[in-house]
Structure formats: structure tokens, C-alpha cells
Amino acid sequence: MLRFLLKESGRWALALLGALAIAVAVAAMARRGQRFDLALGRHVLAFLRLDFGTSALTGAEAAAEIAVRGPVTLRIVLLGSLIAALLGVPLGLLLGTGRLRRATAPLVQTVSSAPVFCAGLALAFAARRLGFAVQGEWGPLLLPALTVGLAGAAAIQATMRSAAASYHDAPFRAGLRRLGLPALEIERVHVVPQIFASLLRALGEIMLTLLSAAVVSEWVFGQHGIADLFVHSLALQDWNMAAPIVFVFAAATLTAGFVGRLCCRLVAGTEP
Template sequence: MAQFLFARFWSGLMTLFCVAVIVFIIVRVIPGDAAMMLTGAGAGVVSEQELEAVRERLGINQPLPVQFVAWVGDFVRFDLGTSIRTGAPVADEIAARFPYTLQIAVMAMVIAVVLGVPAGVLAARFTGSWIDRLLQTLSVAGLAAPSFWVGLLIILSLVTFFRWSAPLFWEPFWVSPIQSITQLIWPAIAAGLRQLALIARMTRSIMLEVLGEDYIRTARAKGLSEARVIFRHGLTNGSLPIVTLIGFEFAALFGSLIITETVFNVPGLGQYVITAIMNRDYPAAQAVVLLLAGIVVIGNLLVDLIYGWLDPRMRLKGKPS
């Protein structure tokens, strides 16, 4: 078990390091000058000496390897730096915005699980029927539809039929839970549609396999109700791959929220990182992208650990299949 844990931890650490290198390079090859953005003036208005002074103050006039080592060193000490655009600590701005992103992710996954698992079970129970074909068609449509496109359709429908308008102030969950859920339910639906379709298709495939096992036929021969056979014996024994998928998708969901939050104008991490990239705010963009990557890596690590705990064969192999 110790070897399994070490292998997973080392793999996650190397993944984060690679992400850090890629993010650091990408945000600096994007056309634009952070010093020029900060001064708010165009070329020729501010002298080159003034721009160089701004670059020196920001530390972006040093060689890239030096900048990278300094950034990694600060990050290891949990110092995310100061936003070039606002002058506020990046950690404080992330702390203020992360609850909105987390709430949308949780609500989206709850919607996906609550609707996706029963849909998959229903499709497997009535395989080949019109119910199965309808649910499969809807799941394929859910996988094919991009979340930003679904979000735009939701906004258009709300504005057209219900005269809906985006909130001027997004209420935090701990201040007004009902109002916060009401405000964020629409981006959660747009973001969770793909996960719903994936969970429904996975559940259907697993249940089709499980319902053909001998112990299911034995349970039916004993006179157990169909609901007890399906949920107590079928779904329980086939839940491991479904739980694994839910864990992976929940971690990956944070990355897909960047566009969804921008579409709905939610003041979460997604909108924050888009603004940071557009304004060449290097510390903010790097911190948010690395944080989202860290969430994915930690989520996958936890899923691997749960898998290894539930299935001892994975611990012996050292990696899940």
C-alpha cells in the first residue's frame, strides 16, 4: 500500500510540475506587454525608460528561468504573488471567487448523479425499448453539446420566456443559501449536462453486464422484487466503475467551468482567469491555472486511492487499469 501511495503521489507531483512549466511559458508567449497594459497607454505615449522601470518593478525584465524559479519558490511557500492588474494579493482574490466555482461544480455533479444514474438503470432495465433508445439519444446529444452553447441557449430561453436578467450581485451561499442556489442553478445545469450524459451511459453499460450475471438470476428465482434485484444486487455490485467516473468527472469539471462562468458572468475563478489572461496578469493567470490543475490531480489521486482501497488487486499492480 505504501508503494501504491508513493507512486500516485510522485505521479501527481510530476504532473503539476509539467503544468507549471507549460502555463508559465504560455502566458508569456501571448502577444502583449504587461507593462504597457498596466500603464494603460499606447506605444509612444510612455517612454521606454518608464516601461522598463515598470518591468523591473514587476520582475518581468529578468530571464525566464530566473522568473520561473522565483515563481515556483514563492508558490511552494504559499505566496501566490500580487495581481498586476489590481495590486491585490492573488490569494485573497482567489479565496473570494473560489466558493462560487466550487458551488457550481458541486451542484452540477449532484444534478448529473441524481438524474444520470436512474436514467442509466432505466435504460438497462428496458434495453431495446423506446425508453432505451430515447435515453441513449438524449445522452449522445448531451455529450455532443458544448457547455457554453447550452449556456447560451438557457440564457436565451430565460430572457425570451421569463424576462430573466443576470443578477447584479451574486449572493454567497453562506449568506443566503436559497438565493445563491437559485442564481447558480442555471450555470450548474449547463456545466453538468455532459457529466449527466456520461454517467447515464456508464451506468447503462455496467447494469447491462451486471444484470446478466448468475447471481441476478438467482435473486429473481428467489422471488425478490425487481426493484430490489436491480438496486440492491445489481447497482450495488456494479457501483465501483460508476463511483470512479464520478470522481474523475468532478475533478475535471473545474476546468470546464472557465467558459461557463464567463457566459453567465459569474464572479468565479473562470471569469477571473480569463480577465487575467486578457490583461497579461501573469501571477493571477498562473496561480488559477495551476490551482485548477492541482484540483484535477488531487481528485484523480483520491479516486485512485479509493479504487485501491476497494479493489486490492490495484494495490498489487501499483496502478489501476
């Protein structure tokens, strides 16, 4: 286990280093007439001092701006993850295992073909039609979070169905059935833990989906989180602002992947 932990930690640290290099390269685009390589060196040193520079447009400190906007995105992603887990996991277990998996396949294929912004617009349309009003601190975040949650639930579903499909024809299912174990117990003891292990292994990929969905939903629902800030700063070529956000998103994905792999090892006992 210790060896596994060390190996995974090393991989995680290396991957973070890679993401940092990309962020530094993005920041170096704001070179103000300086040669790119010199700008790159300057930004490496600045990043190591945790100095992300100032926004070229507002003049505000990039780190301070992210600290102000970050909680909005964090809330959307957290609430979205909760919705995704609450929707995706039971549906994944219900529709992904047993005979329902085949029967619901066409529906899942069709639903998976809807881009997130279409889902967001459909939700906004439905909310307007149903007269759904939002109040309180978390109220306005509900629809964006629901959009993120739906995208996340689709990703969770996909992973669970994929894992279930890979165990569908496993010979031990028929063998254990003949030996006298009920089908439900085979699913519970042998298949479901592996499906959860696959889910944990795919945590990084699921985070990618959640973050992409956060960008779209903040745009659709007019929320001013860091995802929205990222889109605006790119549109206006504010590289100092965009660079740390790129790193934050990449670090979130890599950390989710790292945690997922550790949990997979701890919970399922199998190396990812």
C-alpha cells in the same frame, strides 16, 4: 492496501509536482524583461514560499483575489456536482442498464454533441421564457450550477453507460441466469457495483468536465468566480493571476482522480 495507498499517494504527489511546474512556467511569462530561465527560478522559489505575486493589472495579491473569487466557483462546482450526481446517477442506472441502454443510445449521442455554452444559452433562454426569477445568496448561482450540473450529468451518464456496455456481453450473466439467479439480482450484485467502481475511477475525468463547464457557465451567466477571472487574466495577459488558477484547477482534477481511485479500491475492492 497500504502498498496501494503509498503507490497512489506517490503518483498523486508527482502529478501535483507536474502541475506546479506548469503553473510556474505560466507565471514566468511575466518576466518583465528578465531571461525566461531566471524568471522561472525566481518563480519556483516564490511558489515554494506560497507567494503567487500580484496581479499585473489590479495590483492586488493574486492569492487574495483567488480567495475572494474562489467561493463563487466553488459554490457553482459543488452545486453543479450535486445536480450532476442527482441527475446523472439515477439516469445512468435507469438508461444505462438493461434494454433501455440500446433504445436511448441515439438520444444520448445527440445530447452529448451539444457544447456546454449552447446548453447554457438554451437554459438562459428557457429561464427567460418561463419567467424564472432568482433571489437570495444562492439564487444567481442556480442557472450556472445547472449548466455545470448538466455537463457533469452527461459525463456521469457516459461513464456509466460505457461501463454497462462493457459488462453487457459478459458470459457470467448468461451463466448465472441459467444457474437460477434472477436477472435483477445479477445486475444488482455483479454489474451495478462495477458500474459504480468505473464511476469512481473516472472521477478525475468528470472533474475536468465540471471545471470546463464552470468556465463557460460563469462567462454565459456573468458570474465573477475564478474561472471568469482566469479568462479575463488570459485575455489581458495577467500571468501572475493565471498561474495559480491553472494550478488550482489541475490540483482539483488530480485530487478528484486520487480520491476516486482510493474509493474504488475501498468500495469495490478492485484496483483501478
